[in-house]
Amino acid sequence: MDSQEALKFINRLLAEKNREVLNELEASLFLEIWEGKAYNQMVIYFNGKQQVYASQYLRETASKLFTKIEEISNINREVKKGNFKQSIELLYTIYPAIVSPSQQLMGESINKAQQDESKLASSSQQNRNPFIPQHGRIEELQQFFGRQREILRVFEVLNSNSSVALIGEEGIGKSSLLWVICQQAQNYLYLPREPVFLDLNNGVHNEDEFYIALCDKIGIPESKGYRLTRNLQNKKVLLAIDNLGKLIENSFTRQVRDQLRGLAEGRDASLRLILAASEPLDKLFNDSQDNRKTSPLAGICQEENIKPWDEISARHFITKRLANTSVSFTEEEIIQLIQQSGGHPRKLMQLSYRTYSQYMESLE
Numbered sequence: 288m289d290s291q292e293a294l295k296f297i298n299r300l301l302a303e304k305n306r307e308v309l310n311e312l313e314a315s316l317f318l319e320i321w322e323g324k325a326y327n328q329m330v331i332y333f334n335g336k337q338q339v340y341a342s343q344y345l346r347e348t349a350s351k352l353f354t355k356i357e358e359i360s361n362i363n364r365e366v367k368k369g370n371f372k373q374s375i376e377l378l379y380t381i382y383p384a385i386v387s388p389s390q391q392l393m394g395e396s397i398n399k400a401q402q403d404e405s406k407l408a409s410s411s412q413q414n415r416n417p418f419i420p421q422h423g424r425i426e427e428l429q430q431f432f433g434r435q436r437e438i439l440r441v442f443e444v445l446n447s448n449s450s451v452a453l454i455g456e457e458g459i460g461k462s463s464l465l466w467v468i469c470q471q472a473q474n475y476l477y478l479p480r481e482p483v484f485l486d487l488n489n490g491v492h493n494e495d496e497f498y499i500a501l502c503d504k505i506g507i508p509e510s511k512g513y514r515l516t517r518n519l520q521n522k523k524v525l526l527a528i529d530n531l532g533k534l535i536e537n538s539f540t541r542q543v544r545d546q547l548r549g550l551a552e553g554r555d556a557s558l559r560l561i562l563a564a565s566e567p568l569d570k571l572f573n574d575s576q577d578n579r580k581t582s583p584l585a586g587i588c589q590e591e592n593i594k595p596w597d598e599i600s601a602r603h604f605i606t607k608r609l610a611n612t613s614v615s616f617t618e619e620e621i622i623q624l625i626q627q628s629g630g631h632p633r634k635l636m637q638l639s640y641r642t643y644s645q646y647m648e649s650l651e
Contacts (some may be wrong), residue, residue: 290321293375304359313352320349320371377439380475417608418640424462431467432604437591441468442475444589450551450560452568455593458633461563465527468561472525480525480559487533494539519557531564532571548583562588595630605639614646
């Protein structure tokens with residue numbers, strides 16, 4: 288993305304949010320900040336002519352520009368001159384729907400998902416219950432909803448050469464989010480890594496099976512310890528481990544967690560980890576021994592708490608799922624669904640499924 292593409296993207300986003308696009312002065316300042324120029328070196332145009340502005344005035348105008356971008360983006364970070372370009376590049380990845388078809392990154396995959404979703408509007412499918420799946424992770428991109436902020440924060444951490452742990456209660460959507468992150472890794476990661484998804488509930492019952500499954504997923508000979516380190520030395524893997532709590536069972540030792548940490552430490556580490564667990568890692572793993580008070584994984588993973596949807600997100604979810612059907616829930620029904628589910632995605636999905644089924648039964 289060059290400076291002109293970035294400016295065009297921000298103006299499209301402003302228009303999408305029903306805000307005024309950047310004026311000529313703001314646009315000129317935007318381009319100079321993007322290029323990393325100091326305020327006293329900036330060439331600013333206004334009314335089609337080059338103008339001279341005091342550095343302090345440009346700083347004040349830039350501050351308002353940063354605030355304007357923060358307000359339309361909802362990114363969980365302060366936009367400033369030092370992170371201006373990076374912030375907009377990251378923002379670009381979570382708003383692909385308004386990016387032109389010629390632009391890449393995440394846009395192509397999301398646009399395809401939207402096209403697939405529109406196919407659901409055919410007459411043969413129009414009244415199929417859209418509130419699925421009721422259990423398990425979502426593995427179809429067009430069915431995945433929301434979590435843009437979480438996705439942005441996760442990849443921001445991964446791109447800073449750290450690992451991440453998704454922490455949240457059962458059914459909150461960690462597995463689905465983990466899967467989507469793997470699907471979008473090629474679009475989000477600054478440095479390419481092969482995404483590998485490992486679900487510990489899928490036939491992994493002990494330490495030996497863990498290493499067998501890990502090596503099989505990555506495509507290297509079965510190994511552990513030094514041999515595993517050697518076999519991974521030319522690999523760059525984004526390792527997503529679901530149901531991490533499995534590692535607390537008696538058949539697993541701290542050695543597994545120590546090795547994962549060793550393989551994931553450093554900028555050029557073979558592994559970058561993204562883990563999903565039901566509670567904080569230092570609480571999940573009682574690894575304190577010999578005055579070591581930090582769990583190996585807790586020591587290298589920044590935790591991202593996955594919370595229930597707020598009311599706006601829950602309403603949007605219901606509306607979006609009903610969009611291609613002939614059914615509309617009443618306001619009272621929507622309020623009741625949100626209150627009963629508490630914004631918990633799985634509960635909201637199940638309750639909405641039942642409500643939709645009742646509508647269909649009444650039509651038979």
